[in-house]
Amino acid sequence: MNISLVGKNALVGGSSKGIGRAIAVQLASSGASVTLMARNEEALKGVVQELDTSKGQNHNYLIVDFSDFKGFSKKIASFFESQTIDILVNNTQGPEAGGALEKSVEDYQKAFDLLFKSVVLTTEHALKGMLHKKWGRIINVASISVKEPLNYLALSNSIRAAMVTWAKSLAIDVGKDNITVNSVLTGYFDTDRIAALNAKKAEKMGVSQEEVRSAMETMVPAKRIGKPEEYGFLVTFLASEQAGYISGTNIPIDGGLLKSL
Known part of the structure; x- marks a missing residue:
């Protein structure tokens, strides 16, 4: 099967590294013109240089801080004043790790702004052009923890669960307009985020990071951690x-880790 995204414009959040970067690379290799979004301008410039341009693609970047909702709102509104997109990948950095007893109401509010409000706002802007064209793809980067919560990720568990149920509702409303809305439930992938979480877990348990990673690999039926490029393919x-x-689906990509249906 040959996937061609020639002539399509994509906006990819959190794309200076990790999963977001891998998604951007693969979309570009299939012909899409990609606008990257993240905080680090130097990293964004580097990724833009890596993206395929052999099919006439025109790539760009937008400097945003998802953790500053007020500032993000202004940046994203300004972007959509002159741009329309066909493909939106909603992806942000994750909130701080920690259990439910460690988090305050303020922590949940910050996570809500980061993981939910920024996604809804960006999607609202993107939908205007998609509805006009009667074509669009909205893809949300979520987590397997919305189905099987991880007790050390209370903020992520809670707010991402809200995001995927919102996405299901949206999919019903826009299906007639040839717009699909899907959420990808992320398992363990070889990213800086996983390394940071493993470091914190290792410190708390009094073991090495290598032991934590090995135990993680053992839990996965595929017996390995996912490669970011595999995420980009999906x-x-x-x-x-x-x-x-x-459309309206929650698709796990986890090497078989989820035990629930």
Whole structure:
């Protein structure tokens, strides 16, 4: 199957590294013009230079801080004053780790702004152009913890669960307009985020980070941690014409880790 995204414009959050970067690379390799979003301008410039341009793609970047909702709101509104997109990948950095007893109401509010309000706001702006064109792809980066909560990620568990149920509701409303909305439930991937979480877990348990990673690999039926590029393959398919009948879904990508259906 040949996936072509030539002529499509994509906006990818959190794309200076990790999963977001891998998604951007794969979308570009399939012909999409990609606008990257993240905080680090130097990193963004580096990724732009890596993206495929062999099909006439025009890539760019937008400097945003998802943790500053007021500032983010202004940046994203300004972007959409002159731009429309066909593919939106909602992806932000994760909130701080910690259990439910460690978090305050203020912590939940910050996580809500980061993981929910920023996604809804960006999607509202993107939908205007998609509804006009009668075509669009909205893909949310979520987590397997919305189905099987991880007790050390109370903020992420709670707010991402809200995001995926919102996405299901949205999918019903925009399906008639040839716009799909899907959420990807992320398992363990070889990223800086996983390394940081493992470091914190290792310190708390009094073991090495290597032991934590080994135990994580053992838990996964595939017996390994996922590669970011594998994530990019799935998102690129969901962004394609071939995936037009897939909408309102929560798709795990976890090497078989989830035990629930």
